[in-house]
Amino acid sequence: MTTSPRPVIPSTVETLAVQGRTRTMRVLGATAEQAAPVVLLLHGSKQTGEKLRAFAGHAFDRLAADGGAVVAYLDGFKEHWNDARISNAFAARTEGYDDVAFVRGAIDRLVGRYNGDPTRVYAVGFSNGGQMVIRLIHEIPDLLAAAAVISATQPAEENFAPTAPKSQPLPVMLVHGTKDPLVPYNGGMASMWGFKPRGLGLSAPETARYYAERNKITGTPAIETFSSAQRSKTSVQAAHYRKPGHAPVSLYTITGGGHTIPGTRKAPVVMGRTDMTFDTVAAVAAFFHLSSSSQAPA
Structure with missing residues:
Protein backbone atom coordinates (compact mmCIF):
# COMPACT_ATOMS: atom_id res chain seq x y z
CA MET A 1 0.00 0.00 0.00
CA THR A 2 1.39 3.38 -1.00
CA THR A 3 0.62 6.70 0.63
CA SER A 4 -0.09 9.88 -1.25
CA PRO A 5 2.71 12.44 -1.09
CA ARG A 6 2.08 15.41 1.14
CA PRO A 7 0.83 18.30 -1.02
CA VAL A 8 3.25 21.14 -1.57
CA ILE A 9 1.84 24.30 0.00
CA PRO A 10 3.46 27.73 -0.29
CA SER A 11 5.11 28.51 3.04
CA THR A 12 6.41 31.86 4.26
CA VAL A 13 7.88 33.00 7.58
CA GLU A 14 6.47 36.41 8.43
CA THR A 15 8.14 38.79 10.88
CA LEU A 16 6.09 41.41 12.70
CA ALA A 17 7.09 44.27 14.96
CA VAL A 18 4.70 44.32 17.90
CA GLN A 19 5.20 47.01 20.55
CA GLY A 20 8.90 47.16 19.74
CA ARG A 21 9.39 43.40 19.81
CA THR A 22 9.94 41.03 16.90
CA ARG A 23 7.33 38.28 16.51
CA THR A 24 7.17 35.50 13.94
CA MET A 25 4.69 33.14 12.32
CA ARG A 26 4.73 30.62 9.49
CA VAL A 27 2.02 31.18 6.89
CA LEU A 28 0.77 28.40 4.63
CA GLY A 29 -0.98 29.38 1.45
CA ALA A 30 -0.45 31.92 -1.30
CA THR A 31 -2.29 35.21 -1.59
CA ALA A 32 -5.86 34.26 -2.35
CA GLU A 33 -7.62 35.52 -5.47
CA GLN A 34 -10.81 35.87 -3.44
CA ALA A 35 -11.00 36.69 0.25
CA ALA A 36 -10.15 33.48 2.11
CA PRO A 37 -10.79 32.37 5.69
CA VAL A 38 -7.89 32.68 8.11
CA VAL A 39 -6.97 29.96 10.64
CA LEU A 40 -4.57 30.83 13.45
CA LEU A 41 -2.77 27.91 15.17
CA LEU A 42 -1.39 28.49 18.68
CA HIS A 43 1.03 25.93 20.07
CA GLY A 44 1.34 24.34 23.47
CA SER A 45 3.87 24.81 26.27
CA LYS A 46 7.51 24.19 25.25
CA GLN A 47 6.53 24.28 21.60
CA THR A 48 6.80 26.66 18.66
CA GLY A 49 4.50 26.92 15.70
CA GLU A 50 6.70 24.51 13.79
CA LYS A 51 6.83 22.08 16.71
CA LEU A 52 3.04 22.10 16.93
CA ARG A 53 2.90 21.49 13.20
CA ALA A 54 5.12 18.42 13.61
CA PHE A 55 3.31 17.29 16.80
CA ALA A 56 0.07 17.19 14.80
CA GLY A 57 1.72 15.42 11.87
CA HIS A 58 1.10 18.46 9.62
CA ALA A 59 -2.60 17.55 9.78
CA PHE A 60 -3.79 21.15 10.02
CA ASP A 61 -1.95 21.91 6.78
CA ARG A 62 -4.94 20.24 5.09
CA LEU A 63 -6.95 23.38 5.72
CA ALA A 64 -4.65 25.24 3.34
CA ALA A 65 -3.87 22.40 0.92
CA ASP A 66 -7.01 22.87 -1.15
CA GLY A 67 -6.81 26.66 -1.07
CA GLY A 68 -9.66 26.83 1.41
CA ALA A 69 -7.85 28.87 4.05
CA VAL A 70 -4.75 30.83 4.89
CA VAL A 71 -3.21 28.97 7.82
CA ALA A 72 -0.75 30.62 10.20
CA TYR A 73 1.29 28.93 12.93
CA LEU A 74 2.18 31.64 15.44
CA ASP A 75 5.26 31.55 17.69
CA GLY A 76 5.00 32.41 21.36
CA PHE A 77 7.83 34.02 23.33
CA LYS A 78 10.32 31.44 24.61
CA GLU A 79 7.85 28.69 23.63
CA HIS A 80 4.96 30.00 25.76
CA TRP A 81 2.04 32.43 25.70
CA ASN A 82 0.85 35.19 28.02
CA ASP A 83 -2.43 33.34 28.38
CA ALA A 84 -5.74 33.56 30.29
CA ARG A 85 -4.44 32.35 33.68
CA ILE A 86 -3.31 34.53 36.57
CA SER A 87 -1.04 31.64 37.62
CA ASN A 88 0.97 31.97 34.41
CA ALA A 89 4.65 32.43 35.31
CA PHE A 90 6.14 32.03 31.83
CA ALA A 91 8.57 34.63 30.47
CA ALA A 92 5.83 35.78 28.09
CA ARG A 93 3.98 37.04 31.19
CA THR A 94 6.86 38.11 33.42
CA GLU A 95 8.54 40.06 30.59
CA GLY A 96 5.27 41.71 29.58
CA TYR A 97 4.67 40.29 26.11
CA ASP A 98 1.27 41.34 24.78
CA GLY A 105 -1.03 42.26 14.20
CA ALA A 106 -1.05 38.76 12.71
CA ILE A 107 -4.66 39.17 11.60
CA ASP A 108 -3.87 42.54 10.02
CA ARG A 109 -0.93 41.02 8.13
CA LEU A 110 -2.90 38.00 6.91
CA VAL A 111 -5.80 40.18 5.78
CA GLY A 112 -3.61 42.80 4.11
CA ARG A 113 -0.95 40.62 2.49
CA TYR A 114 -2.75 37.30 1.88
CA ASN A 115 -6.29 38.55 1.17
CA GLY A 116 -7.62 36.95 4.33
CA ASP A 117 -11.28 37.58 5.05
CA PRO A 118 -11.54 39.69 8.24
CA THR A 119 -15.05 38.31 8.87
CA ARG A 120 -13.78 34.70 8.84
CA VAL A 121 -10.86 34.56 11.25
CA TYR A 122 -10.65 31.40 13.37
CA ALA A 123 -8.33 30.49 16.25
CA VAL A 124 -7.25 26.98 17.27
CA GLY A 125 -5.13 26.43 20.37
CA PHE A 126 -3.59 23.38 22.01
CA SER A 127 -2.79 23.30 25.75
CA ASN A 128 -1.03 26.62 26.61
CA GLY A 129 -2.18 27.77 23.17
CA GLY A 130 -5.72 26.75 24.13
CA GLN A 131 -5.43 28.99 27.17
CA MET A 132 -4.28 31.77 24.86
CA VAL A 133 -7.32 31.22 22.65
CA ILE A 134 -9.48 31.48 25.78
CA ARG A 135 -7.91 34.88 26.38
CA LEU A 136 -8.64 35.91 22.78
CA ILE A 137 -12.28 34.82 23.11
CA HIS A 138 -12.68 37.21 26.05
CA GLU A 139 -10.56 40.13 24.82
CA ILE A 140 -11.01 40.30 21.03
CA PRO A 141 -14.17 38.29 20.25
CA ASP A 142 -15.06 40.94 17.66
CA LEU A 143 -12.09 39.80 15.55
CA LEU A 144 -12.95 36.08 15.63
CA ALA A 145 -15.65 34.10 13.85
CA ALA A 146 -15.17 30.98 16.02
CA ALA A 147 -12.57 29.22 18.17
CA ALA A 148 -11.39 25.72 19.01
CA VAL A 149 -9.71 24.83 22.31
CA ILE A 150 -7.86 21.51 22.62
CA SER A 151 -6.64 20.13 25.96
CA ALA A 152 -7.36 23.30 27.94
CA THR A 153 -10.23 24.36 30.20
CA GLN A 154 -11.66 27.65 31.39
CA PRO A 155 -9.61 28.96 34.35
CA ALA A 156 -11.38 29.08 37.70
CA GLU A 157 -12.72 32.56 38.46
CA GLU A 158 -9.90 33.33 40.89
CA ASN A 159 -7.35 32.24 38.26
CA PHE A 160 -8.81 34.17 35.30
CA ALA A 161 -6.46 36.87 34.02
CA PRO A 162 -8.56 39.26 31.85
CA THR A 163 -9.66 42.19 34.00
CA ALA A 164 -12.53 43.31 31.76
CA PRO A 165 -13.59 40.26 29.74
CA LYS A 166 -16.05 40.85 26.92
CA SER A 167 -19.19 38.74 26.74
CA GLN A 168 -19.79 38.79 22.98
CA PRO A 169 -21.09 35.34 21.92
CA LEU A 170 -18.76 33.19 19.86
CA PRO A 171 -18.97 29.61 18.55
CA VAL A 172 -16.58 27.46 20.62
CA MET A 173 -15.44 23.88 20.03
CA LEU A 174 -13.67 21.94 22.79
CA VAL A 175 -11.69 18.67 22.62
CA HIS A 176 -10.46 16.98 25.81
CA GLY A 177 -9.30 13.55 26.95
CA THR A 178 -10.64 12.04 30.18
CA LYS A 179 -7.16 10.79 31.09
CA ASP A 180 -5.28 13.99 30.32
CA PRO A 181 -2.26 13.86 32.70
CA LEU A 182 -1.60 17.63 32.55
CA VAL A 183 -5.01 19.35 32.43
CA PRO A 184 -7.57 17.30 34.42
CA TYR A 185 -10.75 16.58 32.49
CA ASN A 186 -12.70 16.78 35.76
CA GLY A 187 -11.16 20.10 36.73
CA GLY A 188 -8.68 21.08 39.40
CA MET A 189 -4.99 21.89 39.32
CA ALA A 190 -3.19 21.77 35.99
CA SER A 191 0.46 20.78 36.25
CA MET A 192 3.38 19.10 34.53
CA TRP A 193 2.73 15.54 35.68
CA GLY A 194 2.17 16.71 39.26
CA PHE A 195 5.00 19.28 39.23
CA LYS A 196 4.96 23.02 38.45
CA PRO A 197 1.30 23.71 39.26
CA ARG A 198 -0.34 26.00 36.72
CA GLY A 199 -3.53 27.01 38.46
CA LEU A 200 -7.07 25.80 38.94
CA GLY A 201 -9.43 25.23 36.06
CA LEU A 202 -13.01 24.14 35.52
CA SER A 203 -13.80 20.66 34.26
CA ALA A 204 -14.24 20.16 30.52
CA PRO A 205 -18.06 19.77 30.87
CA GLU A 206 -18.20 22.87 33.10
CA THR A 207 -16.17 24.73 30.49
CA ALA A 208 -18.67 23.74 27.79
CA ARG A 209 -21.57 24.90 29.98
CA TYR A 210 -19.74 28.17 30.70
CA TYR A 211 -19.51 28.96 26.99
CA ALA A 212 -23.05 27.76 26.31
CA GLU A 213 -24.37 30.12 29.00
CA ARG A 214 -22.16 32.88 27.61
CA ASN A 215 -23.91 32.28 24.27
CA LYS A 216 -27.32 32.35 26.01
CA ILE A 217 -27.91 28.62 25.53
CA THR A 218 -29.39 26.71 28.45
CA GLY A 219 -30.70 23.20 28.84
CA THR A 220 -29.31 19.75 28.16
CA PRO A 221 -26.94 19.31 25.23
CA ALA A 222 -27.59 16.87 22.39
CA ILE A 223 -25.29 13.84 22.74
CA GLU A 224 -23.56 12.28 19.75
CA THR A 225 -21.64 9.01 20.08
CA PHE A 226 -19.00 7.99 17.55
CA SER A 227 -18.19 4.43 16.61
CA SER A 228 -14.76 3.27 17.76
CA ALA A 229 -12.29 1.06 15.99
CA GLN A 230 -12.37 -2.57 17.06
CA ARG A 231 -10.35 -3.13 20.26
CA SER A 232 -9.78 0.61 20.59
CA LYS A 233 -8.93 1.73 24.13
CA THR A 234 -10.52 5.10 23.52
CA SER A 235 -13.98 6.27 22.49
CA VAL A 236 -15.51 9.59 21.53
CA GLN A 237 -18.72 11.34 22.51
CA ALA A 238 -19.83 14.88 21.73
CA ALA A 239 -22.12 17.20 23.65
CA HIS A 240 -23.63 19.85 21.35
CA TYR A 241 -25.20 22.98 22.78
CA ARG A 242 -27.34 24.44 20.02
CA LYS A 243 -30.18 26.94 19.80
CA PRO A 244 -31.46 28.68 16.66
CA GLY A 245 -29.95 32.12 16.33
CA HIS A 246 -27.26 31.47 18.94
CA ALA A 247 -23.56 30.65 18.61
CA PRO A 248 -23.10 26.87 19.17
CA VAL A 249 -20.77 25.11 21.60
CA SER A 250 -19.52 21.54 21.17
CA LEU A 251 -17.44 19.44 23.56
CA TYR A 252 -15.76 16.33 22.15
CA THR A 253 -14.88 14.03 25.04
CA ILE A 254 -12.17 11.48 24.28
CA THR A 255 -12.75 8.74 26.85
CA GLY A 256 -9.36 7.26 27.69
CA GLY A 257 -7.58 9.99 25.73
CA GLY A 258 -4.61 11.98 26.97
CA HIS A 259 -3.05 15.40 26.37
CA THR A 260 -3.12 14.95 22.63
CA ILE A 261 -4.70 16.03 19.34
CA PRO A 262 -6.87 13.09 18.24
CA GLY A 263 -6.61 11.74 14.72
CA THR A 264 -3.38 13.52 13.83
CA ARG A 265 -0.13 11.93 15.02
CA LYS A 266 0.36 9.69 18.06
CA ALA A 267 1.88 11.69 20.87
CA PRO A 268 4.66 10.38 23.15
CA VAL A 269 3.35 7.84 25.67
CA VAL A 270 3.94 10.25 28.56
CA MET A 271 1.16 12.45 27.12
CA GLY A 272 -1.41 9.66 27.33
CA ARG A 273 -3.25 7.80 24.57
CA THR A 274 -3.91 9.46 21.22
CA ASP A 275 -7.28 8.45 19.79
CA MET A 276 -6.83 7.85 16.06
CA THR A 277 -10.50 7.22 15.22
CA PHE A 278 -11.64 10.85 15.58
CA ASP A 279 -10.46 13.38 12.99
CA THR A 280 -9.93 16.61 14.91
CA VAL A 281 -8.98 18.58 11.80
CA ALA A 282 -12.11 17.53 9.92
CA ALA A 283 -14.24 18.33 12.98
CA VAL A 284 -12.63 21.78 13.23
CA ALA A 285 -13.21 22.36 9.50
CA ALA A 286 -16.87 21.40 9.86
CA PHE A 287 -17.36 23.56 12.96
CA PHE A 288 -15.72 26.53 11.21
CA HIS A 289 -17.56 25.77 7.94
CA LEU A 290 -14.27 25.40 6.05
CA SER A 291 -13.20 23.13 3.26
CA SER A 292 -10.79 20.29 4.13
CA SER A 293 -9.27 17.37 2.27
CA SER A 294 -11.32 14.87 4.26
CA GLN A 295 -14.86 14.65 5.47
CA ALA A 296 -15.90 15.64 8.95
CA PRO A 297 -17.05 12.94 11.37
CA ALA A 298 -20.55 11.66 10.64
Missing part, protein backbone atom coordinates in the same frame (compact mmCIF):
# COMPACT_ATOMS: atom_id res chain seq x y z
CA ASP A 99 0.18 38.29 22.83
CA VAL A 100 -3.28 39.73 22.19
CA ALA A 101 -1.57 42.60 20.35
CA PHE A 102 0.51 40.02 18.44
CA VAL A 103 -2.64 38.23 17.31
CA ARG A 104 -4.16 41.55 16.24
